[in-house]
Amino acid sequence: MLDFTEDELDELRAESQRAYDLDRAHVFHSWSAQKQITPMVVSRAAGSYVYDGEGKPFLDFSSQLVNTNIGHQHPEVVQAIKDQADLLCTINPAHANDKRSEAARLIAERLPESLNKVFFTNGGADAIEHAVRMARLHTGRRKVLSRYRSYHGGTEQAINITGDPRRFRNDVGDAGTVHFFGPFLYRSEFHATTQEEETERALTHLRRTIELEGPQTIAALVLETIPGTAGIMIPPKEYMQGVRALCDEFGIVYIADEVMAGFGRSGKWFAFEHFDVVPDLVAFAKGVNSGYVPLGGVAISDAIFDSFADVPYPGGLTYSGHPLAAAAAVATINAMQDEGMVENAARLGDEVAGPRLREIEQASPLVGEVRGTGMFWAIDLVSDKATKEPLAPYGGSSPQMNEVIGRIKAGGVLPFANFNRIHVVPPLNVTEADLRKGLDVIERALTEPL
Numbered sequence: 001m002l003d004f005t006e007d008e009l010d011e012l013r014a015e016s017q018r019a020y021d022l023d024r025a026h027v028f029h030s031w032s033a034q035k036q037i038t039p040m041v042v043s044r045a046a047g048s049y050v051y052d053g054e055g056k057p058f059l060d061f062s063s064q065l066v067n068t069n070i071g072h073q074h075p076e077v078v079q080a081i082k083d084q085a086d087l088l089c090t091i092n093p094a095h096a097n098d099k100r101s102e103a104a105r106l107i108a109e110r111l112p113e114s115l116n117k118v119f120f121t122n123g124g125a126d127a128i129e130h131a132v133r134m135a136r137l138h139t140g141r142r143k144v145l146s147r148y149r150s151y152h153g154g155t156e157q158a159i160n161i162t163g164d165p166r167r168f169r170n171d172v173g174d175a176g177t178v179h180f181f182g183p184f185l186y187r188s189e190f191h192a193t194t195q196e197e198e199t200e201r202a203l204t205h206l207r208r209t210i211e212l213e214g215p216q217t218i219a220a221l222v223l224e225t226i227p228g229t230a231g232i233m234i235p236p237k238e239y240m241q242g243v244r245a246l247c248d249e250f251g252i253v254y255i256a257d258e259v260m261a262g263f264g265r266s267g268k269w270f271a272f273e274h275f276d277v278v279p280d281l282v283a284f285a286k287g288v289n290s291g292y293v294p295l296g297g298v299a300i301s302d303a304i305f306d307s308f309a310d311v312p313y314p315g316g317l318t319y320s321g322h323p324l325a326a327a328a329a330v331a332t333i334n335a336m337q338d339e340g341m342v343e344n345a346a347r348l349g350d351e352v353a354g355p356r357l358r359e360i361e362q363a364s365p366l367v368g369e370v371r372g373t374g375m376f377w378a379i380d381l382v383s384d385k386a387t388k389e390p391l392a393p394y395g396g397s398s399p400q401m402n403e404v405i406g407r408i409k410a411g412g413v414l415p416f417a418n419f420n421r422i423h424v425v426p427p428l429n430v431t432e433a434d435l436r437k438g439l440d441v442i443e444r445a446l447t448e449p450l
Contacts, residue, residue, distance in 0.1 A: 002046050004055045016041040016053025030154070031166065045072035048430045050414060058409070059438045061426050062416035066228060066260050066376075067286035070332055070341060071427035077292055080331035084324050093120075093320035100321035103329040107288070107299065110269045110333075112278045115299040119313075120321035124259035124285035125153025127296040128222065130315055131281045132157055134300065135220035135253035137314075138307045143213060144175075145206075145221040145252075147182035149230040152222060152257055161222055164230055165395035180209045182223075184233045186369045186380065187388065195236055203242040215250035220281075225271035228260035229418050232371055232378035240275035247280075253304070255281045259296070263287030264336055264428045267346030267374030274373070280304060287428075289332040295325035336428070345374040345428040348435055353377055353424060356439045364446040366391060366404070377424040379442070390420035404445055411441035 004012065020041050029037060041053035048071050049057045063069060070077065084099060091097055104118040121127045132144055146152065150163040159167055160175035181189040183202040190201035210218060223243065227233050247254040256279035261271035265287055272279060281304060285296030319325075336342060349372065357370040357377055368382035381391035381404065392398040401420060408415045408422070416423040422442065426435060 001049055001057055002044055002051060002055075009055050012043050012055050013053060016043050019043075020053065047071045047073070048427050048434050056412075058412055058414040059426070059434055059441075060414050061408075061424055061438050061442075062414050063375075063425050063427055064291065065286070066265065066416065066423070066425045067291040069264055069287035069428045070290045070335055071429055074290070074292075074332070074335055076335050077290070077328050077331040080327045081292060081324055084327035088323050090319070091323055093316065093318070097321065097323055097326065099323050099326040099330055103288075103321070103326040103333075106330060106333045107284070107297070111282065111299050114278060114301050114303075115282060116302065117300040117305045119298045119300060120317075120326070121285070121296040121298065122294050122317060122319055122322075123153075123296040124257075124283065125155040125158040125296075126317065127259065127283035127285055127298050128152045128158040128161065128255075128257060129155055131255045131283045131298045132161070132220055132222070133315055134281060134298065134304055134307075134313070135255060138304045139219045139251065139253060141217055141219035142176045143218045144177050145209065145213075145218060146177065146179055147223060147227075148179050149182065149184065149233070150224050150227050150257075151229045152224070153259075178209065178213055178218075180206055182227075182233070183235050183239050184231075186233075186371075199236045199239045199242070202239060203246070206243065207246060210246060210250055210252070215252070218250065218252050220253040220255050221247055222255045222257055224257040224259075224261065225275070226261040226266055226373070226376065228376075229423075231380070231418075231421055232376055232423065234371055234373060235275070237275045240272070240277050244277045253280045255279060255283060257283050259283055259285045260287075261376065263333075264342035264345055265374055265376045265425070267342065267349050267376075269342055287332075289325060289328035292328040292332070293322065293325035294319075295322070295329055339429060341428040348430070348432060349374040349377070352432060352435055353439070356436070356443075357424065360439070360443050360446060363443070366446050366450075372424070375424075375426055375428050375430070379422045379424065379446070381420045381422065381446075392420040394419055400450055403450055407445035407448075408441055411444065413438045413441045415442075 042050050044051040050060050107118050108116050146161045148163040152158045152161045159170045160177045163179050183198045185198045192198035256272050262284045280301045282299040289295050361367040361370045366381050368388050369380040383389045383391050392401040405417050
């Protein structure tokens with residue numbers, strides 16, 4: 001943690017006040033009613049902590065937007081960006097560059113052998129956009145299937161593929177997207193009482209959706225391997241294998257959205273490894289370099305690559321594989337490997353977060369269910385355990401949720417909250433002591449009467 005002298009704090013406060021004033025005067029914020037927000041100033045960050053405009057530390061249990069997988073200001077990644085800036089800040093992506101090439105190698109090395117080529121983008125949304133474009137060109141079809149309770153990005157195609165309320169005001173009905181229900185036993189859409197029933201009925205529903213939409217019209221099925229902001233609903237292994245089989249049967253490209261779940265977040269390098277499936281395309285971003293410089297990409301199977309081997313791919317970006325971003329990715333992946341961060345996430349999930357959250361579930365009248373893996377957990381909050389009535393409505397918040405969030409922040413923890421859920425998603429290299437400290441704060445917030 002950082003320490004500040006009184007003089008440093010005075011300077012920090014003045015700097016932060018100016019930042020806040022300029023923000024309110026000039027910055028337009030995403031997903032917000034602009035006059036109703038009072039954004040927290042983040043003045044500094046280090047490791048698993050961020051510091052507000054007063055220099056107060058907050059244990060970052062959000063990893064910002066679930067992307068700072070290696071924590072803040074990792075010295076090796078910061079140094080790699082500095083070194084690359086001294087050497088070469090930017091270059092036309094038509095040229096070869098050592099850091100871009102090495103980043104692609106390191107990513108491909110962690111993927112199945114059939115996914116050996118990487119197209120770099122600026123982030124997750126345009127990774128989805130390009131994955132869908134590749135699938136459409138490869139198949140000659142247009143429709144895209146995706147599940148309700150999902151998020152795939154804020155650009156035009158990606159937001160229409162999204163299956164949560166952020167889509168509503170952006171959805172004009174002509175994007176060629178079709179949504180289906182995925183498995184989620186706690187809030188089953190299929191009146192299932194067992195995981196086996198949920199899996200069977202969800203796959204039957206998906207098959208019927210494909211049949212009734214016309215398999216010959218469907219280019220791709222886009223699936224967050226483990227849905228992130230939608231609730232960290234871990235699918236059954238049999239379901240994921242069933243999805244793969246349906247895509248094979250009907251010639252549909254299976255796109256795995258690993259933007260949030262990938263790069264160690266689930267306790268494996270890629271979340272689809274939990275289910276013994278191999279996608280045709282993998283969209284990634286966030287954890288690939290912890291967001292130190294914007295970067296995303298698409299890993300491409302050999303079969304889809306062959307569609308563009310002798311015919312130009314009609315797409316590109318000025319900053320595809322930007323040298324500063326690629327250098328950050330190389331340093332990030334190497335640091336994750338050298339420091340055993342993926343293994344740390346898996347161990348802490350199994351030995352600390354999972355058991356403790358299940359204890360909180362039993363102790364708190366507000367917790368309906370906890371679910372997760374690695375450093376990727378959701379606490380589903382309810383007003384009534386018997387009826388499973390959410391503590392906040394789908395697509396909104398409530399005074400009770402705001403009270404819970406306020407309690408957690410007052411305890412020095414920065415939470416990730418969405419609708420009626422608190423997500424426990426700290427950096428993968430969080431210490432066991434800090435993880436337990438944050439869980440202590442969450443337990444107090446959820447067990448004391450509202």
